[in-house]
Amino acid sequence: MKPKFLLPLAFLLLSITTITKAQDCKYTYDKVDEFSGKVERRIAKQYNFYFKFAFYRSGDDFRLESYVNIPGDQAFLIPEGSKLNLKLGDKSVMELISVKNATPQSFVSGSQIFSGFAMTYPITKEQLKKIEEVGIKFIRTYLKDESYYDMDLKKKKIEKTKNYASCILKD
Numbered sequence: 001m002k003p004k005f006l007l008p009l010a011f012l013l014l015s016i017t018t019i020t021k022a023q024d025c026k027y028t029y030d031k032v033d034e035f036s037g038k039v040e041r042r043i044a045k046q047y048n049f050y051f052k053f054a055f056y057r058s059g060d061d062f063r064l065e066s067y068v069n070i071p072g073d074q075a076f077l078i079p080e081g082s083k084l085n086l087k088l089g090d091k092s093v094m095e096l097i098s099v100k101n102a103t104p105q106s107f108v109s110g111s112q113i114f115s116g117f118a119m120t121y122p123i124t125k126e127q128l129k130k131i132e133e134v135g136i137k138f139i140r141t142y143l144k145d146e147s148y149y150d151m152d153l154k155k156k157k158i159e160k161t162k163n164y165a166s167c168i169l170k171d
Contacts, residue, residue: 025167028054039171043164049109051151053139055128055168056120062128062168064096066119066141068149070104074115076144078102083142084121089134089158096121117143125169132165 029042036059044054044065052067066084080101086094099122104115119141135158139151153161 024163025170027167041168043167045160045164047151047153047157051139051141051149053151055164057168060125062123062125064121064123066121066139067116068119068141068143069114069116070143071112071114073106073113074104077104078117078119078143082119083140084119085140085142086131086136087138087140088130089137089162091137092130092134094127094130096123096127128165128169132162132169134162135159136161 026043027041028044029040031040032038033040038059040058042054042056042065044052044067046052050069054065054067056063056065064084078098078101080098082098082102084096084098086096088094098119100120102117102119104117106113106115108114135153137153137158139153140148141151142148
């Protein structure tokens, strides 16, 4: 009698695990173009008030996006060709280069003025697969001259970056 009970229980547990895994992808934006069939999706995560990071896909075009808020009404732009350095979970370093200028968007939060910058960096499918394997441990977004913004990710968030890469790669 026990074997009859164990088989359905094992099947149920396996199904729940599969369903749970399938629900791990929580996209900020997810759409398929009705005419071209092109998938467009984004997973954006706010790490703190000063930094947000996103994985983006439009068809076979993949990008990472970095959003940084800097105190004050800034009058500089972050030029096309600026770097984003990623230190991966295996301690290797991946360098990405921005494809457009990032101009400041000023806003008020509480009683202080901030300038927000949005940078976008092309990334290959192979690079995303590497992130899917080992995750991102540390992010350095270069701003202007030699200034940069660093974000150190803890173990739980490293695991999440693996999941985000996997979700963006899904067809």
